[in-house]
Amino acid sequence: MYSLDVDSHDLINDITLEVFELSDYAYELLLEIIDSEYCVKKATNEPEFEEVIEQLHGLGVAVSDIRLSNKFSFTPQTPIVHVIKNCNSPCIMCDCWKTKEKTLHSAEALDKFFGEISKCGAVSIMVSGGEPTLHPELIQIIDSIHKHGMSVQLNTNGINLDKFPEITDHDVEAIIVSMDGFNSENYAKMRGIDRFNKVCDNILEFRKNNLSSIVGLRVTLTKYTLSQISELVALAKKLGVDSIGFSPLDATSSSFAREMSEKSQIF
Secondary structure, three states: OEEEEOOOOEEEEOOOOOEEEOOHHHHHHHHHHHHOHHHHHHOOOOHHHHHHHHHHHHOOOOHHHEEEEOOOOOOOOOOEEEOEOOOOOOOOOOOHHHOOOOOEOOHHHHHHHHHHHHHOOOOEEEEEOOOHHHOOOHHHHHHHHHHOOOEEEEEEOOOOHHHOHHHHHHOEEEEEEEOOOOOHHHHHHHHOOOOHHHHHHHHHHHHHHOOOOEEEEEEEOOHHHHHOHHHHHHHHHHHOOOEEEEEOOOOOOOHHHOOOOHHHHHO
16 A cells, blocks of 8 residues: 655655655646546546556556555554453453453454455554453454455463464464563562463463564563563563563553543542
């Protein structure tokens, strides 16, 4: 997908962000081509239009792949899609695990959504939750994303990672494991249950069988995290992960299934 920026008059590749500078004349012609059905038809008879279209073809750009954009336009690169609300980790910073009924989006409904988001320029999808490994159609969801030409990133707490050996065969670009607590004791304090060693073992096993996949840790910023950065880095090195990411502590919104009262919003 490409964007014709009405502010800068540039043609931009939405995926690589490569910028093609256009002359004012070329911009005006291209604007007419993509902004009017009449002009698209007219292009077959006008040498000027044909010349612009041929130049675009030389760059590997089809007119049908171009959309108008401005500073208010938005092209998603890697949208985070929460496929399920339920979770198996009773973390103190999140309420998803309190959801008792099964709350999820079906693979069929998500397939239609993935098709639309792909047309908007998304190059990958981060599958998240809740805990996505609790979704009974997770593999179908991964296959659906690939079908629409996008790569897959999986955001998981890592507890069930050993139950999905078939993920190896489904080309997951990245596994991002949420990790709050860098030893068994503190993991249990932050996450309400001690699965530290299990998660570490699952990461090591996944890494061994998936050398091409990126493996990262995602950590919520808290007083504990900030005071234990060196321990976090040591753990990351031990697990052989590729990256560490940080998420802000969300205490002022209804994210993560939290029902906000007036008092909690002020807090």
